Amino acid sequence: IHILAISGLHISLLGMGLYELLKKAGLGIWPAGILALVIMLQYGMMTGGGVSTMRAVSMFLLSVGARIAGRIYDMPTGMAAACILILMESPAYLVDGGFLLSFGSVIGIGCVWPVLEETLKTENKILRSFLASATVQLVTIPVVLWFYGEVSVAGIFLNLLVVPTVGIVLGSGVAGVILGLFYIKGASVVIFPGRVILKIYEFLISVAGELPFCTWIGGKPKMWQIVDYYLILSGAVWIYRISEKKYKENKTAVMKKRKEIWKFRCLCAGMVCLGILLIGYKPKEDFRIACLDVGQGDGIVIEMENQWNILIDGGSTNKSSLGQYQLIPYLKSRGISRLDGIYISHTDEDHISGVREILDYISKGLTIIRVENLILPDWDEVQD
Secondary structure, eight states: OTTTSSOHHHHHHHHHHHHHHHHHTTOOHHHHHHHHHHHHHHHHHHTTOOHHHHHHHHHHHHHHHHHHHTOOOOHHHHHHHHHHHHHHHOGGGGGOHHHHHHHHHHHIIIIIHHHHHHHHOOOOHHHHHHHHHHHHHHHHHHHHHHHHSEEESHHHHHHHHHGGGHHHHHHHHHHHHHHHTTOHHHHHHHTHHHHHHHHHHHHHHHHHHTSTTSEEEOOOOOHHHHHHHHHHHHHHHHHHHHHHHHHHHOOSOHHHHHHHHHHHHHHHHHHHHHHHHHHTOOOOOSEEEEEOOOSSEEEEEEEETTTEEEEEEEEESSOSSHIIIIIHHHHHHTTOOEESEEEOSOOOHHHHHHHHHHHHHHHTTOOOOEESOEEOOOOSSOOO
């Protein structure tokens, strides 16, 4: 979804690509920079001005502006400036999922990852990509769980295959759009590489979706869990950075130095694992019953002793896509990945429409929620 959406990745590739292209075409830094700024600002507005897009556009403007003015640009400062500009226009973005995920990703890649990159100094590109992807995931876990109730574990590994080829997809798409203004058949040829790669993406996602632990349904965390998680993560990053700096300046024996460094690295890794366990912790409840607001219909979820989860009916006659937009999201928010049983009182549409959607999603592999038993009413014949 992130690859296909208009996001910071597109702005970075298109904006910097356009800037470098204009410079190679003979324009100086000032003309190339100003023209790229105007075009990318209009591009952001044309695509709807989404919060993640405008965040990327703002950071791009500051980056190119720094080059034009001969100043130094750093990502954390650019991110902070973009955040201030967006919140000045609409403070309500502070509780928007797109805003939090967009800036959370930038914090992960611009603030946390450089600490690891500076000390590890590995030349292995696969390991670097994996650690960068995992870092972004760690920073955004609470936000993703808060809004979606689940985290894609397979996504960390899929990024290793997807991100390096995004430039080809985006490049062929842009070239196809431009050429399509003049020659449709030529455009269909140009976009062929992008279409092939998108088909490969789809295949990889389908394969990953069949894996038993491709997605972790952790449920919506409490606010105290989120605060504690970020405190623990910040503490781990701070300890890691201080320890690495301390032992770089220390003149002790090399072997002793390495042992001490690994002790602190293990401590930081343990703190991160503790934070993940904390964010996924569900307080024990002996019994919980929720009557969902499904409109004209019925939908009841019963949880017992954090072990048994039961859905009684689930349908509506005045809400469409009830399973997709209400039943499944509620189950995910409660951290429910398995229903021990779905009880159907009778088969009127206002009692089964959402259940039918859930079963359809399961049969197509579109959700990892599983249903152990479907209990139907006992009837001998259908009556009008």
